[in-house]
Amino acid sequence: MKPITSIKSKTVSLQTADIDTDQIIPARFLTTTSREGLGDKLFHDWRYNENGEENPNFLLNNKENKQCEILLAGDNFGCGSSREHAPWALIDYGFKAVISSKIADIFKSNALKNGLLPIVVNKLILEELMNKSGETLLIDIEMSKIITPSNIEIKYEIDEFSKYCIIEGINQLGYIQRHNKVIEKFEEKRIWTP
């Protein structure tokens, strides 16, 4: 994971609530054995018509939205399955952060492990940001704040450890492995049989 300390980009919003991982990437695309190249399948059934052409009514297909790295999404984004293909597809497409009023637990955990920043703000703030969709936001990851073009600072909460891993580009597996002695000790007194 590459270290990342700030994100500056225009926003695009999908206002629908409860966008589940089947919408982010439908199950029929999960037969891959790789984590690469899933961006084409992102929001597939919303993004493309039956004939495979782009649906002109879907916001991400607007030319001016194609370079956006910050997705504003309706409440409870990423609910449903545990497929990590969802953040992989968002990242491969080019997103670096998702801002919503609620983000589902497993999706959030998966996003953080891949350097996609999940930010939760309250509903009123989300609404404000969505009203100004297309503006350029600066996300200062170190200070846990979003800065709007009119210099309004929006503080958000994020788990300290996850933030640290994103800023330093730390692989969490390495962190667990460094505790090998403690794990071995735990295993010695572990009571469960296989």
Place this chain on the structure above:
Amino acid sequence: MLSENDNTLFENVWLEHEVRPESKTNPAIIYIDLHLIHEVTTPQAFSLLRENNLSVRKPNLTIGTMDHSTPTLPINSFKDIEIAGKDAANQVRTMMQNCHDFGIELFDFDSKNRGIVHVIGPELGLTQPGKTIVCGDSHTSTHGAFGALAFGIGTTEVGHVLATQCLLQRKPKTLLIEVNGKLQKGVTAKDLILAIIGKIGVAGGTGYVLEYTGEAIRAMDMEARMTICNMSIEAGAKSGMIAPDDITYDYLYDCPRSPKGKDWETALMRWKSLPSSSNASYDKKISIDANKLTPMITFGTNPGMVVGVNDPIPENSSDSSFNKAIKYMQVSPGKPLNEDPVDVVFIGSCTNSRLNDLKAAALILKDKKIANDVTMLIVPGSQKIKYEAEALGLHEIFLAAGAEWRESGCSMCLGMNGDTVESGKLSISTSNRNFEGRQGKGARTILASPLTAAASAIEGKIADPRKYIE
């Protein structure tokens, strides 16, 4: 036996698995007792192991099956696996190779133990009270029915568990759901969990572990409890748990991989110390009256959009997400759904594919025919369930009624294996998700119990099963 502390069931299991407790700056390191793996969410994790020259720390705590992208028609050669496409077949091959190379037991196509990952764990007795159980699949919450702490993880975390048998976790909050009273005839665990999700919403459990308790839960057999815990994730919850009791122990006693002899006695002692103390405190509590419940169905595009089977769809025109769902489903607010023609009926999935689910469907379908225009697929949760159902002659009832009887797998729950619902068709399904396109692009899904699904198959429209039950 009363616990000697004031902990909840969840806390008892959590504390026993803390390799290192959490602090303000660091998450806890939690030890995992059982890691279930399947073909869809593991290939990238094994690639990570290979790239870093790592081995699987505890192959004997890891069990593999193949369920998601596998065909449900009989398999005579590898060609039959390609039915869902070359990619699906490649994924299956990769799974076989990975399990072989890393020394993991895999229930292959010729194994009588193969089946849906959340069906076989309990069936084999691998799922036990007090264990921590994970799988790269959100419905891992199913195993909480035994008093295990079980939850779905992503593929990166699958890699963490393979390599270290541990996960980094923040301690979730607890929500107690007390279900008082008794479920009436024709009203099942599926109806109850749909009602609960309808009440708390699809994000109502986010950040929480749910514990289900109360008279109606205690009266349930293990299969019904699994249906309840299975769908905890549909309320956004990390996990769902039910304290073990004599029903749990009776279920496990004869299972092939449950502890035997002296080990059984030791395990039983420990299991009995797990339930929440009567003084335990929860972050939140709610209660539900089971007496008043009717069969439930979903009408929208998430499992929280539920109504009684005869009730009108609510009106909520100011909500754009609600309107989007109504439009997709082609249903009318203010009207009940019971006149809508059904095209497809699916009985299966990790929610409702166990022997009692099949018995319930057979009870309704016996000596009846499904409606002319209905396609009905009945997919047992495991090969073991398939053999048991056939020994009881249930398959003959299904076939005589005009339904298809298949091999085990996830099948039409998520349509990864070629079993899909055509665009625009209305499907009544005993699975767990009615998301847009879940069963196939453009497919419209209504979630229901096996009883309601079977009754609807006969009538060719959504039907109240209670009139078929004496």
